[in-house]
Amino acid sequence: MTIPVELVNGPGRKNKKEFTFSEEHAPEDFHDHLWELEAAGELVVQRVPEPYLEVPVKYGRTKKVPIGQTWHHKSCGQCGHIPGYSTSIFWVNRKLGIEYNDPTDQTSCTAWNYYASATSNQAAQACVAMRNFAAAYESDHFPIIHCGTSFGHYKEVRHEILTNAKLRAEVREILASMGKPLVMPEEMIHYSEWFHAMRHDIAKHQVLDFSKIAVTVHPACHYYKLVEGDAIYDPEVYGGQRTAIVTGLATALGAEVRDYSTWFDCCGFGFRHILVQRDFSRSFATQRKIKRMKEEADPDVTLTHDTGCVTTLDKSQFAAKAQDKDFATIPVLSEAQFAALAMGAHPFLVCQLHWHAADYKPLLEKMGIDHEKAWAEFEEQCGRLERNEAKYLTWEDVDSAPVEAAR
């Protein structure tokens, strides 16, 4: 990004070529408080396991992202309704030969419900978060959080635990009754940060050419707005003026990222609206987001990195199209699925695109994927299950399934 201020450059004006954050203007780093409480024996800090990568966040600071030994804090919306999302996250880890833990000792963060209905309270929310962190700690794996809302809410909880001694004591006591310690991870890591940190490794394993693929990016509100600190801002992406998340990965995969004017707007999810007042979610998602993207950027796909955003942007398009046949739809993927496809993942066995609503077939065609053949392969595998030749599809099945369709 070039900085055009030289157009108005005064004689003595030493305009910077680009903007850089400096530590001087940084707000307090939560780590200071974290280390103090650890030193006082108030809580245990789970360290980011080595090896880790360091990614830039605001104010010239960096954040450690673990490569492996991760504890995958799953998302209910992903696992429940877009299962190709979490499957792709795992598949990319496996493809890169990285060890991880997919726990059953994990609950939802319950924040979707909390932001939808408020049928909970501060202490319950904090206990749910800290119980999950303790479970990760006990398994000696570091939490990596799949859902943007979980990530944002856990940052809220972290702030409250660090600053509210009364809450800390209450949560500690409840966890102790279950025999669990009070543990805070050194960093809160969203899975998309892992994809950003690993983007060059992922690109090394790329088998499809994405240089003809145009994408738009929707950054998730709860990733970077809800508790502003420690989200990735990379000087190499948007000059560090916008979060680099998703865009960094898409660019590394050779795709063309196109801008549109409503990128800051939310998707319309609304938490309760998506469940019981969808006229709002649908209107917002289609009118403010999809329509604008189409008019201004005409992408082949829009990428995002959160459960609610994929759901709202994807599912809302059917009704808009039903109402107006000229409404031009855009396929919606998580960047995890996009990366998996780039690495040769099967569109149905791995990315599970048949759970998506907006038409993704033209995208697959542009990527050079024979979706008819791929679907036949998926049905063949389902046939095995139906004939009780196997109970479940396994990773081995996915790895051995013909991938020619994806070449």
Add this chain to the structure above:
Amino acid sequence: MTGIGAAFKLEPKYPEVPYEEKARLFAEIKADARYDDYLYGCYECGICVAACPSARYYDFSPRRIAQAAAREDVELIFEQIQEDIWDCSQCFSCLRCPRGNNPGGIITIMREVAVNNGLDSAREALKGYTRIIYKIMSTGTQVSPDMLQADAFPDWGPTVAATSENLELWRRALPPDTHHTTKTGWQISTKTLVELYLIWHKTGALDLISELDEGLHSLLEEVMEDLLEEEGYEL
């Protein structure tokens, strides 16, 4: 302010209550430990409104929420608890407030008070939502694959019907071991669920919904007590 918002507006049919009752509700909002962190003062600059998705479609303004709270206008705050708070999208775009206010966070607290006190607005807003509360509190995951039913999501197109018809098969066709579930998002161990139930009990989160929906409360209480007793916990 006018707009299509009016069509979506919750029915403003709530009973008038004495001033003392409104003051009590506001005192409950203010007593929340997060309140001081969420409200400083309001410039009326409109930054929160311009960033707010709900303000585009409803007669809703995060600025009015912050302003009413800053003025401690008990009458207006009561009106907002009954009419406005459920319009918020909880996206927290309003956190760009130069004063450091968190209008979305104030609304979270106001909603909690509305639920805790079983106010009409909470009952109205959460009509049709109670099955979700049941799901999250009883299973530990918010949405489950078997919720994808064509009659529940007619506007999401034919994918939903295809999913629900093939649900059991398609869940088995997922490589991660934890994903073969249909009633929960993923497989959760019994020990984990027991711990979650203990949290709902010990933090008062379960009691919180008794004012909102006594039937739901009893049902959840029963489910939880059964499991906890089975696992050797005396409540």
Add this chain to the structure above:
Amino acid sequence: MSDTVVVIGGGPAGIEAARNIADLGMKAVLVEERERLGGTPIFESYAALTPHFDDAEEAMDGMIAALAERAGADVRTNSTVTAISGEAGDFVVTVDGPSGSEEVAAGAVVLCTGFTHFDPGRERQIYNYYQYPDVLALQDLEVMLKAHDVRVPSTGKVPERICWVQCVGSRDRNIGNEYCSKVCCGVASKQAIEVRKIAPDSRAYIFYIDMRMYGYWEQQIYWPAQEQYHVQYIKGIITEILEKQGGLIVRGEDTTMGRPMEVAMDMVVLSVGMEPSEGTKTMAGVLGVEQNKYGFIEVARPPLDTVSTNREGIFAAGAALGPADLEDTISSAGAAASKAVALIRRGSPAVV
């Protein structure tokens, strides 16, 4: 006891302080880091000064010429103060200049190192200053106004619609600048008047939180801007500046009317606030004087003493003390000069 006062910084405050010191019969050594005097009005190419529309260069040249007539004023350009020792009345100030390092005996020091403009890259609203050529800061427009040639950078055309966005980097808890920068409302209004004079067919808008033009500025700038030049004042701050079809769209809430707005503009000027200059922050360290949380120099005995720092014999003036307009700057320079001279005359530190 030395009869010399070292003045650091050759902008309006420093020049005025040095001149007063010389006029009061003492010697002033004026140390300026850059190659010439004049400070921010010169180096940032200010056009007309607020509120009287004097030509900034002429005004500064006048101040500099007047100083040159004072035999008691010794101007050292390309020079910096690198160390200080001793106490009030008997300081030894190390001045590094083109001909090497020199130790200057001084009875007192006046710090006049001023401010810098807030960098819009730190703004938490989405203004895209570094992305869009047609989003400017106040000082960028000053360059154009000085040339009497206001054009949209990307097109080279005279703007038809131009707006100012107030409080950029000021009054913001999240940025950490909780203060009002005092001058931006006046400067933006002054600029709007100048633009309307240069481009009479243009429409000018100012988006604000509160318009703050105290005392006579009301009638000197605010009323003329509204009544003679038809500058439109809209209460509501812009949250986003976006590019659309070659032009800019500003998005915000018109809070008076209670409605969202998305307005097309050719050019947007960010009314950036004041922050302590690098010189102010560095010199505070060298001199060992206290700074407030924003980095400006802290006065030790407010409100009745507006220029004394926590270190006896060291005074500060102008925007080194915090956001200040030119009138405040000149006044505090006079106050600092008189207190410095008084200290030397009395032969002992000030009696509180």
